[in-house]
Amino acid sequence: MPKEIITAIDVGTTKICVLVGAVTHDSLGKLALRFLGSGVTKSRGIRRGVVMDVPEVTAAIGEVIEIAEREAGLRITSAYVGIAGSHIATTNSKGISPIDSYHGVTGADMHRALEGAQAVSLPESREMIHVIARSWQVDEQDGIQQPLGMSGHRLEVDAHIVTGTTMAINNLAQCVLAHGIDIDELVLEPLASGEAVLTPEERQMGVIMADIGGGTTDLALFRGNGLWHTEVLDMGGNHLTNDVAMGLRAPFEVAEELKLRYGHLQPQKIAEDEQVWATVFGDRSERTFSRRFISQILEARAEEVCEIIQKRTQASGYGHLVPAGIVLTGGSSQLSGVVELSRRVFGMPVRIGYPSENVPIQGLRRELQLPAYATSVGLLIWGLHEDARAIHRPLSNLREDNAWVDRLRGWLRNLLPG
Numbered sequence: 001m002p003k004e005i006i007t008a009i010d011v012g013t014t015k016i017c018v019l020v021g022a023v024t025h026d027s028l029g030k031l032a033l034r035f036l037g038s039g040v041t042k043s044r045g046i047r048r049g050v051v052m053d054v055p056e057v058t059a060a061i062g063e064v065i066e067i068a069e070r071e072a073g074l075r076i077t078s079a080y081v082g083i084a085g086s087h088i089a090t091t092n093s094k095g096i097s098p099i100d101s102y103h104g105v106t107g108a109d110m111h112r113a114l115e116g117a118q119a120v121s122l123p124e125s126r127e128m129i130h131v132i133a134r135s136w137q138v139d140e141q142d143g144i145q146q147p148l149g150m151s152g153h154r155l156e157v158d159a160h161i162v163t164g165t166t167m168a169i170n171n172l173a174q175c176v177l178a179h180g181i182d183i184d185e186l187v188l189e190p191l192a193s194g195e196a197v198l199t200p201e202e203r204q205m206g207v208i209m210a211d212i213g214g215g216t217t218d219l220a221l222f223r224g225n226g227l228w229h230t231e232v233l234d235m236g237g238n239h240l241t242n243d244v245a246m247g248l249r250a251p252f253e254v255a256e257e258l259k260l261r262y263g264h265l266q267p268q269k270i271a272e273d274e275q276v277w278a279t280v281f282g283d284r285s286e287r288t289f290s291r292r293f294i295s296q297i298l299e300a301r302a303e304e305v306c307e308i309i310q311k312r313t314q315a316s317g318y319g320h321l322v323p324a325g326i327v328l329t330g331g332s333s334q335l336s337g338v339v340e341l342s343r344r345v346f347g348m349p350v351r352i353g354y355p356s357e358n359v360p361i362q363g364l365r366r367e368l369q370l371p372a373y374a375t376s377v378g379l380l381i382w383g384l385h386e387d388a389r390a391i392h393r394p395l396s397n398l399r400e401d402n403a404w405v406d407r408l409r410g411w412l413r414n415l416l417p418g
């Protein structure tokens with residue numbers, strides 16, 4: 001069983017969000033969460049998804065924790081914490097184990113195979129965040145999702161290994177641990193977002209999830225229910241705002257407001273003479289801007305973002321294996337015209353992923369059901385399904401006696417003051 005209370009902490013480039021839920025069951029008896037409370041604040045001390053200023057981020061997290069605790073009416077003692085940033089790297093690795101038992105593959109065999117897959121040499125400056133079984137092979141039979149009990153002689157796992165720099169992991173962990181909050185697990189943000197916005201059918205068929213936030217774009221490619229590729233790109237909505245600010249010679253805040261209010265990715269749909277207004281600090285009056293010009297600036301950068309997503313997924317070698325297309329989420333997926341633009345660039349089905357459809361959370365507040373909260377909501381679901389995941393991703397099954405997880409946990413604990 002998961003814990004009774006699950007907390008998610010999403011430290012984004014533009015906002016920090018804490019969500020708290022209580023584990024319960026739905027009317028069909030399936031595990032679910034009852035939403036208890038949340039806290040959201042504007043980020044500070046984060047650049048491109050990475051902690052740049054530990055005291056600032058620690059203070060900001062403290063504020064949101066307090067808001068969420070007050071609303072939920074409890075003390076938060078542990079949390080699932082999202083991690084992203086371009087320091088994230090992934091690699092695939094194989095591990096092998098003999099199948100000893102007369103009864104077929106056992107948990108111990110799977111453990112051994114995964115341990116073998118983990119035996120990749122990492123530089124001193126890197127730590128493993130996840131080791132996820134993508135698929136299993138028993139003798140000649142490959143593409144197996146759950147090998148438990150299968151008979152054969154040789155078990156092989158194809159694993160996806162996610163690593164991050166020790167420094168980035170360390171800094172983020174410290175900002176949470178400083179509040180006396182244990183880290184249940186550091187979760188790669190695209191994996192969390194995937195939990196919140198993808199359907200089981202999409203994961204089975206093959207799909208790309210792109211969470212376009214403020215400072216990063218998080219990619220994950222799923223197929224056959226497994227994770228095939230993940231990547232965190234150093235670009236997001238802030239780049240669009242910066243371009244608008246440069247193009248209009250206006251401050252970032254003004255450009256952000258214009259983007260949120262009037263932003264559109266199809267300039268041809270905007271009347272040539274449509275003007276919009278904003279007050280520029282220092283100016284006596286409002287200034288007018290051409291909405292079509294703003295739209296042209298946004299379109300150019302959004303096209304580039306989509307092209308990079310496409311290039312990166314093609315470079316992964318699996319970009320052609322996604323009949324379910326691409327699901328966009330994150331705050332920047334809310335720009336008008338994003339579906340039309342990305343369909344044109346990708347040439348495949350595109351939809352916007354909302355963390356509200358089919359999520360196992362009762363009473364989730366409406367304003368949290370927006371794409372910007374995909375990661376936060378996904379972290380809660382990740383925590384809820386920790387046990388269920390053991391069936392699909394055997395690593396979590398083996399977590400408790402897993403040396404590397406103990407090492408990471410111990411090392412995180414050592415960071416606690418005193």
Ligand SMILES: Nc1ncnc2c1ncn2[C@@H]1O[C@H](COP(=O)(O)OP(=O)(O)OP(=O)(O)O)[C@@H](O)[C@H]1O
Nearest residue numbers: 012013014015213214215216237238331332334372
């Ligand atoms: N309605 C909207 N239209 C256009 N852009 C939007 C809208 N709402 C939010 N955004 C943009 O989304 C971005 C923030 O998205 P999100 O909250 O997902 O990012 P984050 O989680 O804080 O950052 P990251 O995940 O990149 O570290 C900002 O650039 C913001 O301008």
Ligand SMILES: [Mg+2]
Nearest residue numbers: 012013213375
């Ligand atoms: Mg985010």
